[in-house]
Amino acid sequence: MRADVAVAGNGVLGLSLAVELKRRAPGLRVVLVGPASRPGGATAAAGAMLNCFAEVTDTTHRHPASRAKFAMARTALDAWPDWLAALGDGAGKGPSLASPGTFVVLGAQATATAVRNFDAVQEALKEHAEPHQEVQAADIPGLRPVPHERPLRALYLEREGAVDARAVLQSLETCGRRLGVTVTDGSTTHLLTAGGRCTGMRLDDGTEIAAGAVVVAAGTASGPLLDQLLPGRTPPMLHGTGCAVRTLRHTRPGFDRVIRTPTRSGACGMHLVPLGGGVEYLGATNVVSFAPPPGPRLGVTQFLLRFATDQFDTRLGMSAVQGWHYAGRPVPLDRFPLLGPTGIDGLYAATGTYRDGFHSSPVIARHLADTILDPGPLPELLAPFAPVRDPIETMTVEESIDLFVSDEVETAAEYGMRLPYFLDTEPIAARARSQAHEALERLDRPIALPPEILAAAHAAPPTHLRHLNTYLRTSPPTAGSVPSP
Ligand SMILES: Cc1cc2nc3c(=O)[nH]c(=O)nc-3n(C[C@H](O)[C@H](O)[C@H](O)COP(=O)(O)OP(=O)(O)OC[C@H]3O[C@@H](n4cnc5c(N)ncnc54)[C@H](O)[C@@H]3O)c2cc1C
Structure with a gap:
């Protein structure tokens, strides 16, 4: 088989790029390869909130790469209405928003991080003159938390809603086929090379596709594929295991808008997405690991359900479970996406979007298509996310340890820790601090890692640790050393 562009991966990034290229x-x-059932694919499990400002944290504006990611999300916010309309049947009828508008609520028991992030959301809304309203909890239709979780503050973001990820995937695939994309059910096992350039791919059934350009957009499987040609050169890819549940309302009224908490450092915040007809999506857990886990963790799943009923609506307890969504978010070591040319002629990456890649997908597709169709200078928006790069460090190693420690203490409190008045949280902080140092001692050089990645490094199996250290050895050391405990 021959193609001008062959894409490995049939999630939202691969499909959006294929559609954009053909348009x-x-x-x-254009040939798009991926297993039809999409096992473990993040897109099919996503709540698909189209959130930009609701995702802002107190660190969003501190580093150029975080600012670039925010700029991408802002552009995507403007792009979605036209993108959805164009996915339609040619008469402008595309999949519609499952839910327009998002409430961001700050519960009475919110952690210090959640409070800072809520403030940051509000500041960003004002700074960018984004339409929003401050609302009272009583004004949020459907809200009935337990009394001690009642929101003290709430914002309504009218331009940020959600779509049904499964419906959009289907529309993208239908639209792609209509435009002439060849959709192939299978998996890419090998990237092919000749004369130092990537010339195509081999599939699990032995089929070879010769291609002028190959795009790796295979979600968490992208890491091993890129490693075939760039061993230890791209930030290692981790699995951000997420679990969510789809329910059917028994006790009305239910919600007609997305409702969510602010982002926490290791999680996207608790959220509920109304999908219509009384169906609600409750998400999502996030446990990050180097090796794919055998399944979602029972402990966090249990709390997902408790947080939803306690913080949003106790009547959810009467809802019927329709199904579970479970997948791995593609998470690069530094949590920033891998987008664009790889330095090997003909090989591109479109992956590593972690928690918010669904929202940014139309913009990522547009800019990647620019680069593939006209391989000139990299579009400004993609420049910080070059797939072959040193890890992006947004803080010092000492700050990353402090953040890990405060995060562990806050998580313990969120999960119900309650201490008598004569004890404080120091024993938990000390345990976390020593875990952070143990994790850093496993690395060949000190590096500032986000809290959930530091936890994953602490638990990384030896083969993954070797791979991580190979990558760290190829990128130049930063000043400083592991601080003593
Ligand atoms: C529970 C959960 C909730 C989320 N909520 C949101 C949200 O509200 N908003 C948001 O913006 N983002 C959200 N995300 C994140 C978002 O889903 C991802 O950032 C995005 O979908 C990633 O898309 P992708 O195409 O890169 O990867 P994927 O969707 O994982 O797609 C990769 C595809 O490649 C296929 N594949 C695997 N191996 C191969 C191979 N060897 N060859 C060919 N194909 C292969 C897989 O089967 C899969 O279909 C959420 C994720 C999860 C898990």
Whole structure:
């Protein structure tokens, strides 16, 4: 088989790119490869909140890469209405928003991080003159938390809603086929090379696709694929295991808008997405690990359900479970996406979008298509996310340890820790601090890692640790050393 562009991966990134390429260059031969059932694919499990400002944290504006990611999310916010309309049947009828508008609520028991992030959301809304309203908890239709979780503050973001990820995937695939994308059910096992450039891919059934450009967009499987040609050169890819549940309302009224908490450092915040007809999506857990886990962890899943009923609506307890969504978010070591040319001629990456890649997908597709169709200078928006790079460090190693420690203490409190008045949280902080140092001692050089990645490094199996250290050895050391405990 021959193609101009062959894409490995049939999630939202691979499909959006294939659609964008065919729209811009109808004569281009585009082949998209991925297993039809999408096992473990993040997109099919996503709550698909189209959130930009609701995702802001107190660190969003502190580092150029975080600012670039925010800029991408802002552009995506403007892009979604036209993108959805264009996915339609040619008469402008595309999949619609499952829910327009998002309430961000700050419960009475919110942690210090959640409070800071809520403030940061509000500041960003004002700074960018984004339409929003401060609302009272009593004004949020459907809200009935337990009394001690009642929101003290709430914002309504009218332009940020959600779509049904499964419906959008289906529309993207239908639209791609209509435009002439060749959709192939299978998996890419090998990237092919000749004369130092990537020339195509081999599939699990032995089929070879010769291609002028190959795009790796295989979610968590992208790491091993890129490693075939760039061993230890791209930030290692971790699994951000997420679990969510889809329920059917028994006790009305239920919600007609997305309701969510602010982002926490290791999680996207608790959220509920109304999907219509009384169906609600409750998400999502996030446990990050180097090796794919055998399944979602029972402990966090239990709390997902408790947080939803306690913080949003006790009547959810009467809802019927329709199904579970479970997948691995593709999480690069530094939590920033891998987008664009890889330095090997003909090989591109479109992956590593972690918690918010669904929202940014139309913009990522547009800019990647620019680069593939006209390989000139990299679009400004993609420049910070070059797939072959040193890890992006947004803080010092000492700050990353402090953040890990405060995060562990806050998580313990969120999960119900209650101490007598004569004890404080120091024993928990000390345990976390020593875990952080143990994790850093496993690394060949000190590096500032986000809290959930530091936890994953602490638990990383030896083969993954070796791979991580190979990557760290190829990127130059930063000043400083592991601080003593
Ligand atoms: C529970 C959960 C909730 C989320 N909520 C949101 C949200 O509200 N908003 C938001 O913006 N984002 C959200 N995300 C994140 C978002 O889903 C991801 O950032 C995004 O979907 C990643 O898309 P992708 O195409 O890169 O990867 P994936 O969707 O994982 O797609 C990769 C595809 O490649 C296929 N594949 C695997 N191996 C191969 C191979 N060897 N060859 C070919 N194909 C292969 C897989 O089957 C899969 O279909 C959430 C994620 C999860 C798990």
